[in-house]
Amino acid sequence: MVTFLMPRFVPRLVSFEGMGRRSASVTERNIACLRSMYWVVMVSGFVEPVLYLFSIGVGVGALIGDLPLPGGRLVGYAEFVAPAMLASAAMTGALSETTFNFFGKMKFMRLYEGILATPVRPIEIALGELAWAMVRGVLYSAAFLGIMVAMDLTSAARALAMFPATVLIGFAFGALGMTVSTVIRSWQDFDLIVAGQFALLLFSGTFVPPTAYPAVVRWLIEVTPLYRSVDLVRALSLGPVGWTQALDVLYLLAVLVIGLTVAGRRMEKMLCK
Amino acid sequence: MESLIHARGLVKRFEGFTAVDGIDVDVRRGEAFGFLGPNGAGKSSTMRMIGCVSPPTDGVLRILGLDPRRDGPKIRAKLGVCPQLDNLDIELSVRENLTTYARFFGIPRRVARQRADELLEFVQLTERADSKVEPLSGGMKRRLTIARALVNEPEIVLLDEPTTGLDPQARHLVWERLFRLKQQGVTLVLTTHYMDEAEQLCDRLVVMDGGRIVAEGSPRALIEQYSTREVVELRFAAESQEAYAEKLAGLGERLEVLPDRILLYVADGDKAAAEVQRRSLAPASVLVRRSSLEDVFLHLTGRTLVD
Structure with a gap:
C-alpha cells in the first residue's frame, strides 16, 4: 500500500548538488529501453565509416599512392583517411542520438514533459542525453580504433591517445546536435542536417588535405568542427602534435560548453512555458 | 490551518493573452481541491504553475511553503503530476515506466521495484506489468499515469482532468482509487469540467472563467449559494x-x-x-x-x- 516516507534531504538553494545523479537518471532511462532492435541502429552507424575506409581509403588509395603530411613525411592514403573516418564515426554516433532521437523524444513522445514534472531540470536532461550519445559514440570509436590497429594504420599506443580525443569530439558534436534540435521545427528540417553532415564529411580535410583548395575555401573548411576534429586525431595518429592541436581541443571544448548551455536554455524556454 | 498551496494575485500571461488573471487560492493539507471551469478558463495554466513547470508572470505562489521560482526541484520532489494528456514512455514496459520514473526522484532501484509492484496492484495493472504501453486502453493508461504520479509518495497530487475521455467503468475505477488516496491523507488538486466528478471528489472547489475565480466553496455551499x-x-x-x-x-x-x-x-x-x-x-x-x-x-x- 502507499505509505509515507520521510522526504529525503534536498539541498536548499539551487545548486549543482544532485545534478549528476539526476542527469544519470536520464541516461539510465535510455539504457532501460535498449532493445534488440536498437542494436541494428547502432551497428549501422558504425558500418558507414568502415565502408568509407575500405572503399576510398584502401580502394581509391591504391590509385593515389602516398600523401605528404604538413611535416613533410609521406604516408599511405589509407593511413591519411583512417583518422578522419574515426572523427566522422564519433560525429555520426553523437549526432544521430542528439538530433533524430532527441527531437522525437522532445516533440512527439512528450517524454521530457513527464521528466520535467520530477526534480530533473532541463539542463540535466540535456546532460543525461548527451552522456547517452557519448556511450554510443565511444562504442563506435573504440571499434574503429580496433580496426585501425588491426590494419596497421596506427600503433596501439597512438590509438590509446586518440581515444579520449574521440570522446571530446563526441561531446562537442552531441552538444551541437542538441542545440540544432531545439531550433528545428519539423522532420523536414532533418534533410538539412543530413546534407550538412554529408558536406562536413566530404570537405573537412577528410579525403583531401585542405591545402588542395583555394585559400578562401580553406579558411572556411578550417573553422568547421569536423575539420578541427580530424586535425586533432590525425595529428595524434600520424604526428606531429603541436599548438594547433591545443587549439583544436579548446575549439571543441568551447562548442561543448556553448552548445550545452544554449540547448538547456532553449529546452527550458520550449518546455517550461 | 496549514496551507500547502498559497496563491495571491497569481497571473500567467502568454504573448498577447492572459490565461490566469490574478487568482487567490489556498489548498489545505489532506483536502481534495478542484478547479472547475470551461475550456480556456485557465485551469491547466494554473496547474502548470503549481507543478513548477511554468513560471508565474506575477503574484505570489508558495507550495509547501517554498517559492517555485527558486525551489522548483525541491517542490517537484514532493509533487505527483497526472497531466491532461498521458505522456507515458512508450519505449518502456508498464513496470519500467514506474521504476524509471522513480529513478528521476533518486529513489533506489530496489525500493523503486517494490513500489512499482505495490502501485501496479493499487491501480489494478499487475497483470499487464510486462506489457508495452501502446496496446493499453485509455483507462489503463490513465491509471498507469496516476500510479506514476504516486511513485515518489507525494504530499500533493495534481490531476489535470483525470477522467476526460474515459468510459464510465474506467471513470468510476479512477474515482474510487482517488478517493482511497484521499482517505490516506494525500492532498488532491484536480481540474475538471465534469460536475459529477467535482461533486464526488472535491471537498472544496473554485469555479474559474476567463482566468478569474468566479465562485468558491464546497459543492454543497455553491449549490446553495448559486442555485x-x-x-x-x-x-x-x-x-x-x-x-x-x-x-x-x-x-x-x-x-x-x-x-x-x-x-x-x-x-x-x-x-x-x-x-x-x-x-x-x-x-x-x-x-x-x-x-x-x-x-x-x-x-x-x-x-x-x-x-
Whole structure:
C-alpha cells in the first residue's frame, strides 16, 4: 500500500548538488529501453565509416599512392583517411542520438514533459542525453580504433591517445546536435542536417588535405568542427602534435560548453512555458 | 490551518493573452481541491504553475511553503503530476515506466521495484506489468499515469482532468482509487469540467472563467449559494418553449428557457410542478430533480461555447 516516507534531504538553494545523479537518471532511462532492435541502429552507424575506409581509403588509395603530411613525411592514403573516418564515426554516433532521437523524444513522445514534472531540470536532461550519445559514440570509436590497429594504420599506443580525443569530439558534436534540435521545427528540417553532415564529411580535410583548395575555401573548411576534429586525431595518429592541436581541443571544448548551455536554455524556454 | 498551496494575485500571461488573471487560492493539507471551469478558463495554466513547470508572470505562489521560482526541484520532489494528456514512455514496459520514473526522484532501484509492484496492484495493472504501453486502453493508461504520479509518495497530487475521455467503468475505477488516496491523507488538486466528478471528489472547489475565480466553496455551499434546492425541467410539445415562459412567471426564483425545455429553479419542485398543472399548461414531460453543480456552473459561466 502507499505509505509515507520521510522526504529525503534536498539541498536548499539551487545548486549543482544532485545534478549528476539526476542527469544519470536520464541516461539510465535510455539504457532501460535498449532493445534488440536498437542494436541494428547502432551497428549501422558504425558500418558507414568502415565502408568509407575500405572503399576510398584502401580502394581509391591504391590509385593515389602516398600523401605528404604538413611535416613533410609521406604516408599511405589509407593511413591519411583512417583518422578522419574515426572523427566522422564519433560525429555520426553523437549526432544521430542528439538530433533524430532527441527531437522525437522532445516533440512527439512528450517524454521530457513527464521528466520535467520530477526534480530533473532541463539542463540535466540535456546532460543525461548527451552522456547517452557519448556511450554510443565511444562504442563506435573504440571499434574503429580496433580496426585501425588491426590494419596497421596506427600503433596501439597512438590509438590509446586518440581515444579520449574521440570522446571530446563526441561531446562537442552531441552538444551541437542538441542545440540544432531545439531550433528545428519539423522532420523536414532533418534533410538539412543530413546534407550538412554529408558536406562536413566530404570537405573537412577528410579525403583531401585542405591545402588542395583555394585559400578562401580553406579558411572556411578550417573553422568547421569536423575539420578541427580530424586535425586533432590525425595529428595524434600520424604526428606531429603541436599548438594547433591545443587549439583544436579548446575549439571543441568551447562548442561543448556553448552548445550545452544554449540547448538547456532553449529546452527550458520550449518546455517550461 | 496549514496551507500547502498559497496563491495571491497569481497571473500567467502568454504573448498577447492572459490565461490566469490574478487568482487567490489556498489548498489545505489532506483536502481534495478542484478547479472547475470551461475550456480556456485557465485551469491547466494554473496547474502548470503549481507543478513548477511554468513560471508565474506575477503574484505570489508558495507550495509547501517554498517559492517555485527558486525551489522548483525541491517542490517537484514532493509533487505527483497526472497531466491532461498521458505522456507515458512508450519505449518502456508498464513496470519500467514506474521504476524509471522513480529513478528521476533518486529513489533506489530496489525500493523503486517494490513500489512499482505495490502501485501496479493499487491501480489494478499487475497483470499487464510486462506489457508495452501502446496496446493499453485509455483507462489503463490513465491509471498507469496516476500510479506514476504516486511513485515518489507525494504530499500533493495534481490531476489535470483525470477522467476526460474515459468510459464510465474506467471513470468510476479512477474515482474510487482517488478517493482511497484521499482517505490516506494525500492532498488532491484536480481540474475538471465534469460536475459529477467535482461533486464526488472535491471537498472544496473554485469555479474559474476567463482566468478569474468566479465562485468558491464546497459543492454543497455553491449549490446553495448559486442555485435553488430543486430544479423542475418542463418540456412543452409546442415548437417554441418561449411562449410558455411568461405563463410560468413568478413560479420560481429563476427561469431559464432552452431550445427544448424550460428550467424552473425552485425551493420545492413538487409544489412548483403542481402549480404548473393548476395553471393547466400541460407540459409533455415534467422532471423534478435536485439542483446540481452543473446548474451552478452553467449559471456562472454561461451556456455559450467558449472553445
